[in-house]
Amino acid sequence: MFHPRGWDLARRSCTSDVLCTASRQRCSSRKAQDISCAPHPRMTKRSLSSGPNFYHNRILEQYAARETRRVTLRQLTVFGRTLSEEKLLKSANYVRAELPVRLAHRIADFQHLPFVVGTNPHIEFIYHLYWAAFEMFRAIKPIETLEQNREFCETVEIMLDRHLVAIPRLAMGIAESSEHLQPREADRFMNEMLRSRIGRRVLAEQHIKLSAVFDGHEHQEESFIGIVNTKCRAEDVVRKCAALAGKIFEDGLGIQPPEVVVDGFLDATFTYIPDQIEYIVFELLKNSMWATIEKHAPH
Structure with missing residues (x-):
């Protein structure tokens, strides 16, 4: 059976997502439709070196081989305390470069799951979702103007909304695949997904908030620096x-x-x-x- 703690983590994450995104303006459906979510080949150890997936995984492995550049709470506050156009564009390019690296690490985790687990509809759906986000973010060119940054923030907001379903559906998929995955491995997989998810969302939401404040679209309370x-x-x-x-x-x-x-x-x-x-x-x-x-x- 799937370890109960995995269920609890997934349930709590779902609750947190609802609470954390309630105050954020929803992106329009037209903008959401502009970003394709085309599926990628199903994960399997054999497919790493066969067919069209060979190209995709060569690119993926380049990103997955990179170390994530972690930031501390102190770094977030110090960096965002005094904003300038130069610093905002630097933040945008950091997020732009960091998100595909972190997504690549998680996609690699999917590919190390047993093949039968990867065929679960919930697991497969989120795998495709992560692939689509990875391909989209790695294709974004360096951000050099404030207008490009606004477009980037809109794209990131759409992806944040789209990925709200990730943890609940992953939990269902892992639970349905409990016969093929040891409880300890299921816990490790879900914990890594949750930790990475929190880190990605903090980076993304902090940059979106700083951008909105810098552009004058949102008021920043005195005690706040971004989020x-x-x-x-x-x-x-x-x-x-x-x-x-x-x-x-x-x-x-x-x-x-x-x-x-x-x-x-x-x-x-x-x-x-x-x-x-x-x-x-x-x-x-x-x-x-x-x-x-x-x-x-x-x-």
Whole structure:
């Protein structure tokens, strides 16, 4: 059987995606149709050196052989603190060059799955989705003007929306293929997919936000640098997440949730991405509430 933790990770990621993208403007369907999502050959060890897939994988291997250039939260804040046209274009080209490398690493992971797992419709669909994104991003030429950057941001937004289905469908595919994949390998695969997904979305959303602020299309709160809040208030985060978790129990299950008492250094602030820290705290509180109800509810 597929390890339960894999299901939990996938479910939580799906919930997080819905919460994190609710405030982002949806791209028009016309723009979404402009980007082709043509399928690529199905993954198989034999196909790496046969037929048309030989060309595709020669290119893929070049990208997969490159190391990802990771950035820290501090680097995101320092870089985005004072924006200029030169720095914004530098950010655009970093994202443009980094996304296909990170996608290539994940496509290589798909190709190392057992062949029968790769034939699962959900797995195959996401494999094609990643291939289409990889081919599209690697074909984008260096960004030299603000207008080119605006077009690039529109493209990235479309791909972010399109990939919202990735983790839920991957989880279904892995679960349906549990007879052909060891639980430890399934967990490793899903964990790598989730970590890489978070990293890609942070890079993309940070650049999109910086671009919108620089162009004057969005207002930037004083404590924010892109999507990073330099003054996350611990008490506010806990209370917000406690209210949301409690609402799920009340509205979804008809159960009175346990009270959450906030104590300690209530004025403590720190630098973090609100969507990420709220996601973490929300899951911790929700699980704690559930465990409390199961232990202390009358039998």
